[in-house]
Amino acid sequence: xxxxxxxxxxxxxxxxxLFSFASFSAAATTNAKHLPVLDRxxxxxxxxxxxxxxxxxxxxxxxxxxxxxDTPLPPMTELRQQLLERxxxxxxxxxxxxxxxxxxxxxxxxxxxxxxxxxxxLTVHQMQQFLEEQGITPAQFRQxxxxxxxxxxxxxKTVGQQITVxxxxxxxxxxxxxxxxxxxxxxxxxxxxxSPPNEEPSKQxxxxxxxxxxxxxxxxxxxxxxxxxxxxxxxxxxxxxxGDLGWRKIGEIPSTFVKVVxxxxxxxxxxPIRDNSGFHIIKLLEKRNPETQxxxxxxxxxxxxxxLYQRKFDExxxxxxxxxxxxxxxxxxxxxx
Numbered sequence: 001x002x003x004x005x006x007x008x009x010x011x012x013x014x015x016x017x018l019f020s021f022a023s024f025s026a027a028a029t030t031n032a033k034h035l036p037v038l039d040r041x042x043x044x045x046x047x048x049x050x051x052x053x054x055x056x057x058x059x060x061x062x063x064x065x066x067x068x069x070d071t072p073l074p075p076m077t078e079l080r081q082q083l084l085e086r087x088x089x090x091x092x093x094x095x096x097x098x099x100x101x102x103x104x105x106x107x108x109x110x111x112x113x114x115x116x117x118x119x120x121x122l123t124v125h126q127m128q129q130f131l132e133e134q135g136i137t138p139a140q141f142r143q144x145x146x147x148x149x150x151x152x153x154x155x156x157k158t159v160g161q162q163i164t165v166x167x168x169x170x171x172x173x174x175x176x177x178x179x180x181x182x183x184x185x186x187x188x189x190x191x192x193x194x195s196p197p198n199e200e201p202s203k204q205x206x207x208x209x210x211x212x213x214x215x216x217x218x219x220x221x222x223x224x225x226x227x228x229x230x231x232x233x234x235x236x237x238x239x240x241x242x243g244d245l246g247w248r249k250i251g252e253i254p255s256t257f258v259k260v261v262x263x264x265x266x267x268x269x270x271x272p273i274r275d276n277s278g279f280h281i282i283k284l285l286e287k288r289n290p291e292t293q294x295x296x297x298x299x300x301x302x303x304x305x306x307x308l309y310q311r312k313f314d315e316x317x318x319x320x321x322x323x324x325x326x327x328x329x330x331x332x333x334x335x336x337x
Contacts, residue, residue, distance in 0.1 A: 074232030213272035213279035
């Protein structure tokens with residue numbers, strides 16, 4: 001089984017993956033939205049509450065990361081709406097994980113923290129000191145890792161175990177342009193997804209989405225800041241990191257736009273491109289050509305299997321999360337007073 005990646009470095013874990021929202025359970029009540037501001041409920045997820053103070057705590061962490069990376073900020077109203085939606089999706093997954101009996105024991109958690117620190121050349125104590133300097137307590141970081149591990153196990157079980165990659169698919173990939181690519185070129189991509197509101201959008205919904213995506217693409221092509229609009233508008237998994245997909249080789253790029261990326265110039269925006277997930281807009285942020293080493297046939301096949309698995313996983317995860325959201329009872333009071 002190939003698990004989805006969920007840790008990169010201490011910095012990415014405490015900021016880019018800061019969304020380990022503290023679980024807060026409370027029964028929804030009819031007057032919940034009229035509580036004092038600090039304790040006001042801004043959403044309920046299957047009768048479990050998300051409070052104003054929880055949302056504001058996560059907003060402050062996000063603002064800290066965005067400011068440190070010099071990312072232009074969208075309007076706070078849009079940022080809080082995006083952040084709340086991510087909190088809702090996380091809470092839904094944690095609820096399902098509890099139902100499925102998925103737990104991370106202390107020994108596994110401690111081992112993971114040691115491995116994270118080791119990758120950055122630090123001890124756990126040094127890592128905790130670094131986090132405290134960034135305003136993240138050891139308890140908060142510990143909860144972050146535990147939540148990320150829980151979500152990873154849940155997604156591997158509910159999404160990953162349903163995915164198969166056949167020998168024919170591997171062979172077809174190896175004989176495709178992506179499989180033949182030996183240039184070693186890597187592409188740093190920005191991504192925005194404009195997604196339908198439900199699993200069965202009407203023709204009118206699709207037309208409205210296409211218009212929104214087209215207007216957004218035009219705005220970006222006219223020089224609007226990509227990261228800022230990704231944070232405010234994108235439904236993609238990387239929205240709150242400015243839509244940053246990171247560095248990817250041609251075979252690791254989603255199939256929806258794999259043929260387009262090599263044709264782009266650095267800084268060029270392309271889209272919208274439609275698929276089952278919605279409408280995509282991409283931007284080539286950077287390109288590089290690192291040295292490559294000859295790989296054996298077995299290594300190439302293993303890599304092809306991993307690439308194809310990850311493609312299927314990413315596409316299936318989007319659909320699964322949309323189903324999970326649609327099948328749950330979610331009430332949002334964010335803009336109510």
